[in-house]
Amino acid sequence: MKEKLEQIRKITKEKIKDLKSMQELTDLKAKVLGKKGELTEILRGMKDLSAEERPIIGSMVNKVRDEIEDAIKEAQQNIEQALINKKLEEEKIDITLPSVKIKRGSKHPINRVIEEIEDLFVSMGYDVISGPELETDEYCFERLNLPKGHPARDMQDSFYITNEYLLRTQTSSVQARTMMANKNCEPIRMICTGKTYRREDDATHSHQFNQVEGLVIDKKERNVSLADLKGTLEVFVRKLIGENSRLRFRPSYFPFTEPSYEVDVNCFKCGGKGCNLCKETGWIEILGAGIVHPNVLKMNGYDPEKFGGFAFGTGIDRLAMFKYGITDMRYLYTNDIRFLNQFDRKD
Amino acid sequence: MKLSKNFVKDYIDVDVDLKTLAEDMTRVGNEYDSAQKLIDATDLVIGKVIDCVNHPDSDHLHVCKVDVGTEVLNIVCGAPNVRKGLKVIVAKAGAHLPGGIIIKKSNIRGQESNGMLCSIQELGIEHKFLKEEDIDGIHELPEDAPIGGDPIKFMELDDEVIDFELTANRGDLLSILGMAYEIGAIYDKKVKEIDLSHTENGEDINNKFKVDIQTDNCSMFLAKKIENLTIMESPTFIKNRLIASGIRPINNVVDISNYVMLETGQPLHFYDADRLGNMIRVRMAEENEELTTLDGIKRNLSKNDIVIANSQKAIGLAGVMGGLDTEVENTTKNIIIEAAIFDSVKVRITSKKILRSEASNRFEKGLDPNRTYMAIERACNLLEKYANAKIITGIVKYDKTKKDDREIYIKYENINSVLGINIPKEEVLKVFERLGFKYVENGDEVKVIVPRRRLDISIKEDLIEEVGRIYGLDNIEGKLPLIEMRKGSCDNTLREIRNKMVSLGLNETLTYVLINENDVKKYTLDKFDELRLLDPITEERNVLRYSLIPSLVKVYEYNVARNIKDVSIFELGKGFYKKEEYGENLKLCCLMTGDYILDIKNKKKVDFYVIKGIAEEILNYLGYENRYSFINNKEIPKEFHPGQTGIISVNNDDVGIIGRLHPSIFKDDVYVLEINLDKLLEKKVGKMKFKEISKYPRIQKDLAIVAKNEIESSKIEKEIKRTAGKLLVDIVPFDVYYGKGIDKDKRSIAYSLTFETIDRTLTDEEINGMLNKIIEDLENKLDVSVRKE
Structure with a gap:
């Protein structure tokens, strides 16, 4: 019996080494360990053994069975692993083939710049206010110290719908609206962005363009001054154009501010040395600004003896062109998909 | 305003170079467009033609020997007027001429040429300033021109010019004197006196001549008589300063009127006194009154035009242009000088209609009455000196102006x-x-x-x-305002819609609000009056858009014409109308065509359900889930496909349209979506809030329904929802089948139903019971049957 056991052990272990599939493994397991298996046979034959022999053989059988079971378990793991490996091997793909092309949208460059400007001013405590694009002569001109017949109206040749209604030539109309809406004469800190329209169309002027307008009004004792205006615009220009930007204020004339200034920034192409972009002057005109004209305050319900402040405005189209290096203004409005697709990522 | 440096130096000392002057003026608020020499050329010299023979191989060229003092140059010249003995302007080899021209030694048909003989035009003087004899040939210098000398200096053209772009309020700088004051302020220098001296003769003009001012639009009118003029060419300095200032010299008398205007800013007008008569009247024109102006054009006037008249008729348009009848001609002997101030707005309106001139520009910007007197006297001074004129005593005055400071x-x-x-x-x-x-x-x-x-x-x-x-x-050092701290506010709804659309893969466009009238009523059945521009730049863009769809269609056409076939775009913008009132609405518009998913293997062509998905994404994102529907039994605009278009309705209110554009108009499958955001967003949305989630598993069941084609899926869904009540948390149609086993006019729709409850595990019996109830209700209420597997 001992010999028989030893033989079973030896042969079975040989067979286990040659196992190739789960089926073979199951068959072998049944043949040795199953109900009619070889080891079971031996256990069954133990009843014929003497009382002395029985425990000895019994423990031998158990030992052989444990050994075989372990070997089978190990073989099983090996086979399973081989199967997984085979499957993985079969599933190998060429990861350099193209992905599923999920369309990536894009935001128009002008609106990107508008959002950037709005975020900046909101962070400085300004309210973003919007107003109508179809505006009345009253809000677009008269309340801004531009009475009918004023020569400065020529600077802003307009698209009229009737004698009274026109497409706004400037976002400044929202200044008047904001002041008029503020019946209690609270201090104002606001910007307005949006479309504006003028009756001109050439290589450097589009009849439709975008502006941002800012207005700060506070009590006289707070002394909102030209220096504050300069500091505010420095923050604006440094954020939008570059940290090394310097400003130059040039006196100018706008009916709604007095004093009025045109504001230049040092040329970002040449840094101020002079080049074709800045027409060899080193400066690029970028903003109009000034101290709110007392007539404008008065006409919109604020007492110029008690309140004062500044206003500024600039064209966004040109800023967007500078920022992204867009070479021709017309690209902004033709909406070529190849153009739009270039503004499809975080900046 | 073109500022001649030589001219202004009569009144102020300028000891900085031109560029510095221009930059310093810019700093105090006077921008310039250009600052350059009047004649921007080098290596020019006065020469004398000492020999001139015809070129042996040409019928028009000449071979000249030109003495330039230091040497004799061989130069080939094609001008018809070149001849032996002539004094000429020589551009030597190496000379730079305006327009980037560089003169080089060359060989012209076998003859050596070491320079060029110049015309005035080649020196950069505009054609309109040329005298007749200078148009066709080289410039002929007078006999006394020094050989080897600088021709520019000799001709007194050694001037420099700054072209200023002045602001509308600085009318005072439209004069040499005004410029002198400004420059004086910059460099702390005093302005010199203007020479007004002259002698007055004869009987006072007031005895013989009257002015009659009949309108408030003339606040000042001065008339002065001058007799015995000699009309001739102006002295060189006057001609050159006019040229530098952009005004064409004509003769001494006309030139002096312009010269004084440049100096003082006050426009003058000279009338031929003998044709004028003995009075001048200023009045408003009669409606349709006629006047032939200096340029020979017969003008039809309106009652808004100020006219100058004599005893019979209009003889000039005040501040804009004189009349032909009283023009100063070569034979004129006696003149009346007018120096007046007219209403700036009236002049502006008339000049806009007729002609914008140097004079009208100055009237529009406003004038200093002190200068009006000064201008008259200055004109007398110059006319006496340069036209041998006799100045008649006295000035006829009408003056309602304030002159005090x-x-x-x-x-x-x-x-x-x-x-x-x-x-x-x-x-x-x-x-x-x-x-x-x-x-x-x-x-x-x-x-x-x-x-x-x-x-x-x-x-x-x-x-x-x-x-x-x-x-x-x-x-001034920049600083930030010291103001109360608070957070700024900004309505971000628009931006969130934009971000959502971008994340859905659409490109944002920005198009023009002005479109063509033929497009304005398209893609909509709304009733409104279109808004038409009174004065469009082009008829192509003469109305304000109501819908954004025409604009996006144009973008689609633009791109398709460039062979870009996958176009998925959107825009947020306003549409304009007049209904009872003028108004504007913010709209979201979207256009899709071509492929939505782009790679070759997984291509997904845009169809109705793609753009419907976009619409639902936006509506759900904005919080309108379960509150909208797409209705297709309403009348739709004729530009849409009648079978693939719906009205978007939120809470039973139409807020937009979605669908395919009509295939007979568009050869591609083009889908659009437009939502009136003002209308949509006024429907309130509750705050986002957490709802308790069930701890028990959900159960999913499928149900296939066979229904007639005209029974819409939404109707079936609605019925199922009604029966199932709260237990049903989701229902999704996942397959639509036509064909074998199904009647021809019918289809089978498979729905996936998800059941869930918050407080217990659902049992199979309960769900099966529910399904049976659903089937029963469906078959009773709608003409449908449930498909058995």
């Missing part, structure tokens, strides 16, 4: 608080002195007496600007 009181503290710096009192007063403003000190305040010439200064803020700009704005 303005007095403005201002506190020093006020100046500093507006500018945000601390300028000492002495510096402030110094600025006023430099500007030529008198002042009276009074403690912490100063009274400033602003001369009349500075029409732009009327309030203290104007003075603050003056102090700032002359003191120097670069001295």
Whole structure:
């Protein structure tokens, strides 16, 4: 019996080494360990053994069975692993083939710049206010110290719908609206962005363009001054154009501010040395600004003896062109998909 | 305004170079367009043609020997007027001429040529300024021109010009004197006196000549008589200064009127006295009154035009253009000088209609009445000197103007608080002195007496600007306003919609609001009056858009024409209308065509359900889930596919349209979506809030329904939902089948139903019972059957 056991052990272990599939493994397991298996046979034959022999053989059988079971378990793991490996091997793909092309949208460059400007001013405590694009002569001109017949109206040749209604030539109309809406004469800190329209169309002027307008009004004792205006615009220009930007204020004339200034920034192409972009002057005109004209305050319900402040405005189209290096203004409005697709990522 | 440096130097010492002057003027608020020499050329020399023979191989060229003092040059010249003995302008080899031309040694048909003989035009003088004899040939210098000398100096063309772009309020700078004051303020120099001296003769004009002013639009009118003029060519300096200022020289008398206008800013008009008669009247024109102006054109006037008339008829358009009948001609002997001030707005309106001139520009910007007198006297001075004129005693005057200077009181503290710096009192007063403003000190305040010439200064803020700009704005340090801290506000809805659309893979466009009238009523059945521009730039864009769809269709057409076939775009913008009132609505518009998912293997062509998905994404994102429907039994605009278009309805209110554009108009499958955001967003949405989630598993069941094609899926879903009640948490149609086993006019729709409850595990019996109830209800209420597997 001992010999028989030893033989079973030896042969079975040989067979286990040659196992190739789960089926073979199951068959072998049944043949040795199953109900009619070889080891079971031996256990069954133990009843014929003497009382002395029985425990000895019994423990031998158990030992052989444990050994075989372990070997089978190990073989099983090996086979399973081989199967997984085979499957993985079969599933190998060429990861350099193209992905599923999920369309990536894009935001128009002008609106990107508008959002950037709005975020900046909101962070400085300004309210973003919007107003109508179809505006009345009253809000677009008269309340801004531009009475009918004023020569400065020529600077802003307009698209009229009737004698009274026109497409706004400037976002400044929202200044008047904001002041008029503020019946209690609270201090104002606001910007307005949006479309504006003028009756001109050439290589450097589009009849439709975008502006941002800012207005700060506070009590006289707070002394909102030209220096504050300069500091505010420095923050604006440094954020939008570059940290090394310097400003130059040039006196100018706008009916709604007095004093009025045109504001230049040092040329970002040449840094101020002079080049074709800045027409060899080193400066690029970028903003109009000034101290709110007392007539404008008065006409919109604020007492110029008690309140004062500044206003500024600039064209966004040109800023967007500078920022992204867009070479021709017309690209902004033709909406070529190849153009739009270039503004499809975080900046 | 073109500023001749030589001209202004008559009145102020300028010892900086041109570029510095231009930049310094810019700093005080006077921008310039260009600053350059009148003749921008090098290596020019006066030469004498000592020999001139015909070129052996040409029928028009000449071979010349030209003595330029240091040497004799061989030069080939094609001008018809070149001849032996002529004094000429020689551009030597290496010379730079305007327009980037460089003269090189060359060989012209076998003859050596070491330079060029120049015409005036080649020196950069515009064609309109040329005299007749200068048009076709080289310039002929007079006999006394020194050989080897500088021809530019000799011709007194050695001037420099700055072309300023002045602001609308600085009418005072439209004069050499005004410029002199400005330059004087910058460099702290005094302006020199203008020479007005002349002798008056004969009987006072007031005895023989009258002016009759019949309109308030003329506040001042001066008339002066001049006799015995000699009309001839102007002296060189007058001609050259006119040319440098952009005005064409004509003859001494006409030139002097322009010269005085340039000096003083006051336009003058000269009438032929013998044809004028003995009176001048200023009145408004009659409606349709006729007048032939200087340029020979017969003008039809309106009652808004100011006219100058004699006893019979209109003889000139005030401030704009004189009449032909009383024009100064070569035979004119006696003239009446007019120096007047007309209403700036009226002149502006008339000149806009007729002609914008140097004169009208000055009237529009406003004039200093003191200069009106000055101009008359200056003209007398020059006419006496350069036209041998006899100046008749007296001036006929009509004068309702204020000539006194303005007095403005201002506190020093006020100046500093507006500018945000601390300028000492002495510096402030110094600025006023430099500007030529008198002042009276009074403690912490100063009274400033602003001369009349500075029409732009009327309030203290104007003075603050003056102090700032002359003191120097670069001295102001930027700082941030000291104001109450608070968070700014911004309505981000628009931005969130934009971000959502971008994340759905669409490109944002920005198109023009102005479109063509033929497109404005398309893609909509709404009733409104279109908004038409009174004065469009082009008829292509003559109305304001109502819908954004025409604009996006144009973008689609643009791209498709460039072979870009996958177009998925959107825009947020306004549409305009007049219904009862004028109004505008914010709209979201989207256009899709071509492929939505782009890679070759997984291509997904845009169809109705793709754009419907976009619409639902936006509506769900904005919080309108379960509140909208797409309705297709309403009338739709004819530009849409009748079978693939729906009205978007939220809470039973139409807010937009979605569908395919009509295939007979568009050869591609083009889908659009437009939502009136103003209308949509006024429907309130609750705050986002957490709902308890079930701890028990959900159960999913499928149900296939066979229904007639005209029974919409939404109707079936609605019925299922009604029966199932709260247990049913989701229902999704996942397959639509036509064909084998199904009647021809029917289809089978498979729905996936998800059941869930918050408080217990659902049992199979309960769900099966529910399904049976659903089937029963469906079959009873709708003409449908449930498909058995």
